[in-house]
Amino acid sequence: MARGGRGARGGRGLARVAVVVRAGAAPLWWLGVCAAAVGLAVPGLTGRRIGLYAGAALFLVTAAVVACTRRGRYKSLADKAVRAGRHDVLQDRAVSVRVWRRGHRWWLLLAFLAALASAAALPAAGGLLLAGAGAGLRLKAAWLGRLERAGDVLLWVRVDWLGKRGGRPVGPAVKGFRSTGIAAGDAAPGGARRRSAALV
Incomplete structure (x- = not known):
């Protein structure tokens, strides 16, 4: 499948x-989760109990913020989505995931190290914040899945509009979404792999 902008x-x-x-x-x-577990091995300045309470609050707030951020923009682009052309090339789910993770690997590493370092002050809190961001992304994807099912479409974005790291589906470069039928591609509504798919 194509990884560039033009098929x-x-x-x-x-x-x-x-x-x-x-x-x-x-x-x-x-x-x-790993950073939080490692952080619990040291008492930190505030102690493990306070660190866990603070981490739990950060987890919930971060998950909610990440899940809800820019929903209006996603909804607006979804409502105006145009049908994909017959010559458009649908990127495999595994390719999209790999491009994102390669493009963000250094940011992920830095975030993990920062979460570990924060344990010196608040044990586990930094790790739970990271985990909250991951949970928020999963919730946002689930919301997109409900949006797709409601419209009986799948939503796509041009690869060349995603940026070098392949991860800005509503960034300023994105002018609109494209849509296909619900059975297109190898990922189900919400982005999970289809049960019948053998990929990733």
Whole structure:
């Protein structure tokens, strides 16, 4: 499948919006859980109990903020989505996930190290914040899935509009979404892999 902006005969490479949103959920969640577990090994300045309470609050707030941020923009682009052309190339789910994770690997590493370092002050809090961001992305992808099911469409965005790191489905470069039937591609509504798909 195409990874660039232009496919065969003038078509465009398209990535699923929900897959791009969901791509960061698992690494953020697991890095956050690991950082929180490591952080609990040291008492920190405030002690483990306060760190856990603060971390729980950060988890909930971060998950809510990430899940709700820019929903209006997603909804607006979804409402105005145009039908994908016959020569547009639908990017595999595995490719979209891999592009996102490669493009953000250094940011993920820095976030993990920062979460570990924060344990010196608030044990586990930084890790739970990271995990909250991952949970928020999963919730946003689930919301997109409900939006797709309600419209009986799947939402796609041009690959060349996503940026070098492949992860800005509503960034300033994105002029609109494209849509296909609900059975197109290898990812279900919301970006999860289809049960019958063998990929990622």
